[in-house]
Amino acid sequence: MSDGWAESARAWIADMGSTGDFARTCVLDRPMLERVADGRFTTALDVGCGEGRFCRMLAGRGIKAVGIDPTEALIAEARRREPEGDYRIGRAEKLHLPDASFDLVVSYLTLIDIPDLAPAITEMARVLRPGGSLLIANLTSFNTAAQPGFGARLGLRPAVDRYLEEHVDWLSWRGIRVQNWHRPLSTYMALLLGQGLELRHFAEPSPYAGPSARIARYRRAPWFLIMEWRKPTG
Numbered sequence: 001m002s003d004g005w006a007e008s009a010r011a012w013i014a015d016m017g018s019t020g021d022f023a024r025t026c027v028l029d030r031p032m033l034e035r036v037a038d039g040r041f042t043t044a045l046d047v048g049c050g051e052g053r054f055c056r057m058l059a060g061r062g063i064k065a066v067g068i069d070p071t072e073a074l075i076a077e078a079r080r081r082e083p084e085g086d087y088r089i090g091r092a093e094k095l096h097l098p099d100a101s102f103d104l105v106v107s108y109l110t111l112i113d114i115p116d117l118a119p120a121i122t123e124m125a126r127v128l129r130p131g132g133s134l135l136i137a138n139l140t141s142f143n144t145a146a147q148p149g150f151g152a153r154l155g156l157r158p159a160v161d162r163y164l165e166e167h168v169d170w171l172s173w174r175g176i177r178v179q180n181w182h183r184p185l186s187t188y189m190a191l192l193l194g195q196g197l198e199l200r201h202f203a204e205p206s207p208y209a210g211p212s213a214r215i216a217r218y219r220r221a222p223w224f225l226i227m228e229w230r231k232p233t234g
């Protein structure tokens, strides 16, 4: 069954525009880019790169990025926007890439979209070189347990439900309709720890720009987390 991404690609590209949506431009981009600003990374893999926005941001900072995504229309758009970029059709669960081949692996709001999380985390750790980092931005598990719609859109207090149970919901917004996976935070942590990765950074970022009413709304509820996991050298 389709996960909605092929059908939603056109609306997704329109919604991202040239800069990205509120979540990206007003909450996540700045703290994500802070993690890559110190020159530690020269090569990156962006898993679930969409239309290539974050790959282009990395390229602008001198980090050579490969973007993979299973949605053909999004890869086509990424190639159109950056013809010299390296964009490939692929799924996180089986990366056709060599072991230890990237300084940095990025998952920017994609863990919630990946149906088979355990092999995806294994693959992300495998392609990371020792000393490299897996940088994750994700919806918090409190948020995904309050889907669909995250009640706040209706002016309701979001109700967290079925928290400990992995499940998938259909979400719709602005012409996009895709599946989103909920997993408890412990599922993510157990899989990442199980790969021997070490947590070096954890943040629940707050909006730093945008309309004041929206900033206030995003401060009321748990929306996003950012984690950087390091692959040990020893």
Ligand SMILES: C[S@@+](CC[C@H](N)C(=O)[O-])C[C@H]1O[C@@H](n2cnc3c(N)ncnc32)[C@H](O)[C@@H]1O
Pocket: 005, 047, 048, 049, 050, 051, 053, 054, 068, 069, 070, 071, 074, 090, 091, 092, 093, 107, 108, 109, 110, 113, 114, 115
């Ligand atoms: C919410 S979008 C995020 C796109 C991009 N990272 C960004 O921040 O703009 C989720 C992306 O995950 C991709 N995706 C869905 N299933 C996937 C899978 N199994 N492996 C890798 N990416 C997947 C979708 O095609 C989509 O581009």
